Amino acid sequence: MWNTESDADEAFRKKVIWGSAAIVVIGLLGAVYYYKYHNAVPAAPVVTQAPKPPVEAPQAATEPAVRNPIPESTDAQPLPPLKESDPQVRQALIDVFGAKAISQFLVPESVVRHIVVTVDNLPRKKVAIELRPVKPTPGATQTATQGDITTLGAANFERYAPLIKVIQGTDTKTLVGVYFRLYPLFQQSYEDLGYPGQYFNDRLVEVIDDMLKAPDVQGPIQVTQPKVFYEFADPKLESLSAGQKLLLRMGPANETIMKAKLLEFRRMIVNRPDEPVTH
Numbered sequence: 001m002w003n004t005e006s007d008a009d010e011a012f013r014k015k016v017i018w019g020s021a022a023i024v025v026i027g028l029l030g031a032v033y034y035y036k037y038h039n040a041v042p043a044a045p046v047v048t049q050a051p052k053p054p055v056e057a058p059q060a061a062t063e064p065a066v067r068n069p070i071p072e073s074t075d076a077q078p079l080p081p082l083k084e085s086d087p088q089v090r091q092a093l094i095d096v097f098g099a100k101a102i103s104q105f106l107v108p109e110s111v112v113r114h115i116v117v118t119v120d121n122l123p124r125k126k127v128a129i130e131l132r133p134v135k136p137t138p139g140a141t142q143t144a145t146q147g148d149i150t151t152l153g154a155a156n157f158e159r160y161a162p163l164i165k166v167i168q169g170t171d172t173k174t175l176v177g178v179y180f181r182l183y184p185l186f187q188q189s190y191e192d193l194g195y196p197g198q199y200f201n202d203r204l205v206e207v208i209d210d211m212l213k214a215p216d217v218q219g220p221i222q223v224t225q226p227k228v229f230y231e232f233a234d235p236k237l238e239s240l241s242a243g244q245k246l247l248l249r250m251g252p253a254n255e256t257i258m259k260a261k262l263l264e265f266r267r268m269i270v271n272r273p274d275e276p277v278t279h
Contacts, residue, residue, distance in 0.1 A: 066199045068271045070183045082188050086111055089185070092178045101166045105134050112182070116189040120203060122243030123210040137163070141230050141249075143223060151220035157251030164254045167261055176268040201269060207243065208266045212259055214244035218252060 080088055089111045094102050107114060114133035121127045129136065142156035179186075183201070190200035215237070222233040232238040237248065247255040 065197070067202045068199070068205055068269060070180055070201055070269075071271075073181050073183070075181050079182065079184055082112060082185050082192075085182075085185050089182060092182060096175050096178055097166055097170060105163060105166070107133055107135055112185045112189050113192075116186055116193060116200065119200075119207050120190070120193065122207050122246075123241045125242060127242045127246075134163070143230070144220075149222060150224070151222050152249065152251070154251070156249070157254055160250045160254050164250070164257055168257050170261070172261065172264045172268065176265065179269070205266060205270055208262050210241055211243040211247060211262060212266075214240065214247040214255065214259070216252065216255070217248060221248060 079085065086109060090102065090106070090108060093106065093111075097105075111133055114131050117131045118127055118133055121131075137159050139159050142153045142159065143150050144153035145151075186200045190198065190203065195203075217237070221237070223230045224233045225231070232240075232245070232248070237245070240248070247258055250258065
């Protein structure tokens with residue numbers, strides 16, 4: 001088992017965020033006041049000749065609001081409202097992964113919302129288990145102990161084998177087609193999450209890029225158990241994002257498979273064919 005963010009932690013985090021925002025606003029207002037009343041510019045003298053035309057300042061380069069637009073769907077079937085989308089989304093995923101896999105792994109309620117929340121949280125430090133779209137991996141964390149050293153055991157990596165097998169056997173092009181067709185639901189859910197005017201597909205690309213940066217750790221990964229939950233003994237590993245640590249817990253072989261699938265998926269959702277791939 002791994003630590004998750006409690007309700008109290010979440011409430012505290014929100015207070016810190018809103019408190020920080022208030023401090024920033026007060027600071028900006030103070031700066032404006034200081035500039036206005038302490039740096040006043042004296043009145044300009046009377047101009048006796050025609051002024052020179054103003055030199056137009058160069059326009060700063062701005063990043064486009066949408067970096068990776070989704071192609072418009074040609075599907076004539078309208079999408080249901082987001083709150084009523086579970087049956088159609090579930091059937092679309094069954095068409096990709098198969099009924100057995102969906103029954104085994106997918107949390108059937110609020111599918112789109114859970115996917116969006118989890119994707120958005122993967123580059124952060126914590127992912128709330130109760131909002132994950134995939135059911136918890138069966139069994140407890142498996143470790144191996146030799147003397148005072150405890151490491152993730154090979155049996156722990158085997159816990160992920162059924163899920164990895166499904167992912168590895170999935171046709172990525174078909175999955176991307178379903179993602180494109182259902183995209184308006186993902187976009188609406190992302191905006192409802194608190195990102196009006198921002199583009200979910202751009203966020204998904206950022207998240208995949210973060211996961212692809214997970215280190216390839218060869219050899220045993222040492223863990224500690226300071227309280228109830230296991231943590232990585234190496235502070236550098238423990239400081240990684242939630243998505244990167246998830247890949248490490250899967251083990252090197254499974255991590256390689258996941259990264260290959262993520263990279264393949266990324267190449268199909270990035271609408272910039274000239275972008276160099278550095279992963």
